[in-house]
Amino acid sequence: MSSMRLIWLAATTLMLAACATAPVKGASLPLDASSKAAEFEFAKQTLQGLQKRSIDQNREYCGYLGLETDGSLWASQATPGEEGSCWSKRPPKRIKVTASYHTHAAYSAAYDS
Numbered sequence: 001m002s003s004m005r006l007i008w009l010a011a012t013t014l015m016l017a018a019c020a021t022a023p024v025k026g027a028s029l030p031l032d033a034s035s036k037a038a039e040f041e042f043a044k045q046t047l048q049g050l051q052k053r054s055i056d057q058n059r060e061y062c063g064y065l066g067l068e069t070d071g072s073l074w075a076s077q078a079t080p081g082e083e084g085s086c087w088s089k090r091p092p093k094r095i096k097v098t099a100s101y102h103t104h105a106a107y108s109a110a111y112d113s
Contacts, residue, residue, distance in 0.1 A: 054103035062086035
């Protein structure tokens with residue numbers, strides 16, 4: 001398994017990227033198709049509607065996806081940022097982070113949007 005993963009979800013004509021971070025040392029994810037499908041659905045449900053809110057409020061949102069120590073899927077609460085940046089608090093140490101994400105705010109000539 002690669003130490004980096006990308007998850008791309010499309011919402012109408014907008015794209016929301018979930019940029020993967022390297023797993024915590026010793027972390028692993030099951031590779032079977034049902035686990036990948038469950039992980040994708042969890043990410044989709046977590047991120048659904050977040051890009052629209054981001055544009056409506058003209059601010060980025062960011063957070064993490066990962067695994068609890070028992071292997072269950074985990075998502076941080078979305079952290080509101082600024083028009084062109086967002087910084088989430090570090091997740092709890094018990095979480096094995098599998099992805100970080102951020103949205104993009106409304107169009108601005110000041111940013112690559």
